[in-house]
Amino acid sequence: MACIVGGFCLPHVPLIAGAPDAVPVEKAKRVHAGFTHIRNSIERLNADAVIVVGDDHCAMFNPSCQPSILIGIGDLEGPIESWLHIPREPVPNHSELAEHIMSFGFESGFDWGVAKTLALDHSTVIPIHFAVPKGLPVVPIYISSGMEPFIRGKRCKQLGEMLGRAVSAWPGAERIVILGTGGISHWVGMADMGSVNEEFDRRILGLVNNNDVDALVSLTDREIIDHAGNGALEVRNWIVAMAALPQAIPRLILYEPVVEWITGLGFVELEVAA
Template sequence: MARLVGGFCVPHDPLILGNADAPPREQAARVMQAFAQVRARIATLRADTAIVIGDDHCTMFGPGCVPAILIGTGDLEGPIEPWLGIPRRAVNNHPPLAQHLVEAGFEAGFDWTVSRSLALDHSTMVPIHLALPVGTRVIPVYINSGGDPLIPGRRCLELGRMLGAAIASWPGDERVVMIGTGGISHWVGMSDMGRVNEAFDRRILGMVEARDLDGLARLSAEEIVATAGNGALEVRNWIVAMAAMPPYNARVLAYEPVPEWITGLGFAELEVAP
């Protein structure tokens, strides 16, 4: 049967690729080293499939259509943003496992939006490009953590737990990793854009290491936005990944506050307990 062999929380800041030379060289190098560390760990885990949790930033379907949860079950390609500076390419999906997740979700009361042909944005393509070994299959899951109507933190817990149970029930011999993506503090298109709240970021990373999922889920959208900007709502992507995991130990791999990339960038590993 399928196994969740590991999980990671990583940034998806598009400026990492789109404006790579903006921060001090040493700081940019540390961010890239953290991605390389994640990629090496995924290779060591011999993962063949990654479920990548992103949010569509209201660009993939236009501002008039914001699905609560969406899964890509067929053809994938990306990125949709040419200014990221990486070639648009096909991304390998795992359609049978993706369809199994759809069916399990429907059974559990999750009304998926299902896309059989999906163009991926930076929230999944940055980690796919930087953190996944070549050939890793990808099942993208998008949640509306980027804009109204926002998915509640508690629903993210429920979604993650459903995904974990569904993976465990799949009869195939897949080795799966969960990737929660997103920045920590950042203000997108707001007056404080470019500010980083390091204290908030370290608080969130401490909650990740403590596996305090309930505490993360209790953070209201109002508190997050007031303290760390609208972009910090992406911590809910992390909640989904963390909630899917079997018993695990968490450790922070790196943290960099990068005003030039308008974001506090955190990396954590969710290591399956022996």
């Protein structure tokens, strides 16, 4: 039986690749250390595949058709954004596991979009590039936490719970890690773009540290946007990862407010007891 052996909540800040020199060296080193910690932890966990939860930024899809939940089951490549200065190349996909999760989801009432080919944006490529060991296969899942109409926090919790059950029902012996990516505070294309709300970020990290998924679910769109910008809605990607590992012990790795990259960056490990 396969199992989820660990999880992480982490940023997918694109400017770490697109504008790496915009940040003071010591601050950048701390952020890179957060990604390195996760990569080393995934290696230590002997993971066979990684589920990566991200969200589109109008690079993969567009406002005329925005899937609420989507899974990639076939050929992957990325990043789709050339300005990231990361070479666009194939990304290994665990297609068999992805198809199992797809089918399990359908049977569980999740009528999600399915991509047989997918060009990934930075929300999954940045974590894959900086935090996933080279060559490890991934299963990308995209939710509409970045584009309207926004997915509900309650549905994100249900999605995470379903992913946990789906992995447990997979007949293989794979060891799976799940990543919830994005956030925390940032205003994308808004008047306050460039601001960081450290107080709100630490409030979110406190809820995560207490494993209080229901409190995260209860946060409304308006509350999040007013205090931390539209980009902070990506905390719902974190909800998916947390709900997939309800018994995990969250441990803060790093918090770094980086106004130069217009984002408050949080890194949390969801540790599974041995």
